[in-house]
Amino acid sequence: MTTFRLLKQFNEADHARSVDRRKRIGPPDAAAFPGDGLADKLARALCEHRATRFRELVEAFEFFAVARKFARAPAVVDLCGGHGLVAALFVVFEPEVERALVVDKRRTQDFDLVLAAIAEVAPWTRGRVTFAESRIENARALLPERAGYVAVHACGRRTDTALDLAIADRAPIAAMPCCHAVGASAAPAALKQQFGDAAVDIERTYRLEREGYAVRWDHVSPLITRKNRVLLGRPRPR
Numbered sequence: 672m673t674t675f676r677l678l679k680q681f682n683e684a685d686h687a688r689s690v691d692r693r694k695r696i697g698p699p700d701a702a703a704f705p706g707d708g709l710a711d712k713l714a715r716a717l718c719e720h721r722a723t724r725f726r727e728l729v730e731a732f733e734f735f736a737v738a739r740k741f742a743r744a745p746a747v748v749d750l751c752g753g754h755g756l757v758a759a760l761f762v763v764f765e766p767e768v769e770r771a772l773v774v775d776k777r778r779t780q781d782f783d784l785v786l787a788a789i790a791e792v793a794p795w796t797r798g799r800v801t802f803a804e805s806r807i808e809n810a811r812a813l814l815p816e817r818a819g820y821v822a823v824h825a826c827g828r829r830t831d832t833a834l835d836l837a838i839a840d841r842a843p844i845a846a847m848p849c850c851h852a853v854g855a856s857a858a859p860a861a862l863k864q865q866f867g868d869a870a871v872d873i874e875r876t877y878r879l880e881r882e883g884y885a886v887r888w889d890h891v892s893p894l895i896t897r898k899n900r901v902l903l904g905r906p907r908p909r
């Protein structure tokens with residue numbers, strides 16, 4: 672089984688059984704994060720603020736653990752970022768990241784709850800994580816320079832739009848796709864028939880490579896989500 676990299680307590684059977692909880696976190700859930708490290712402290716604050724659902728919390732931390740070295744840059748853009756926790760984690764943990772921008776078509780209260788929780792434990796993040804309420808398709812003009820991109824479950828074609836934005840900037844990108852539109856993919860029919868969702872990501876991988884990217888695949892634990900493949904693309908030096 673894939674190990675948990677940041678929330679290591681979930682590698683123990685008792686904890687692992689508790690990952691797939693779709694309910695919103697609350698103060699009693701803080702018991703799942705008993706450690707003295709920054710990750711557990713942040714998770715406890717998120718529970719106190721009832722900021723996300725349980726699985727979203729674990730997913731964001733573990734995606735960040737996979738993506739952090741790939742996507743870090745002076746600015747990080749979290750496309751279709753929803754609650755914005757992934758963006759916030761970059762500013763908390765990665766000194767190189769000066770600011771992060773969440774782009775989503777709808778800003779919800781979850782983003783404010785995440786910011787409030789994070790600011791309590793990591794006050795250096797204040798004012799450095801912002802939100803742009805925009806469709807990703809119209810986001811180009813909003814994006815900072817020298818950015819790294821992340822897209823977690825951006826859903827279907829929006830992962831491709833995220834790749835387009837990164838390619839246009841020759842920026843690194845870490846994407847965990849979901850809702851693969853197998854029928855609409857440019858992947859060869861035989862691959863789609865044989866491999867389904869994976870064929871879509873294989874086609875994305877070839878596309879990034881054609882655009883001059885070095886691509887790796889990684890994943891978060893399947894206990895968190897079955898849509899756990901992470902595409903990591905970084906432009907090769909010209």
Ligand SMILES: C[S@@+](CC[C@H](N)C(=O)[O-])C[C@H]1O[C@@H](n2cnc3c(N)ncnc32)[C@H](O)[C@@H]1O
Nearest residue numbers: 751752753775776777805806807808823824825
């Ligand atoms: C499955 S959620 C993922 C949210 C977050 N990244 C996460 O991992 O929890 C998909 C997100 O995409 C946003 N979204 C859907 N269509 C969008 C669009 N065209 N442009 C920007 N955001 C969009 C939704 O509002 C939602 O927050």
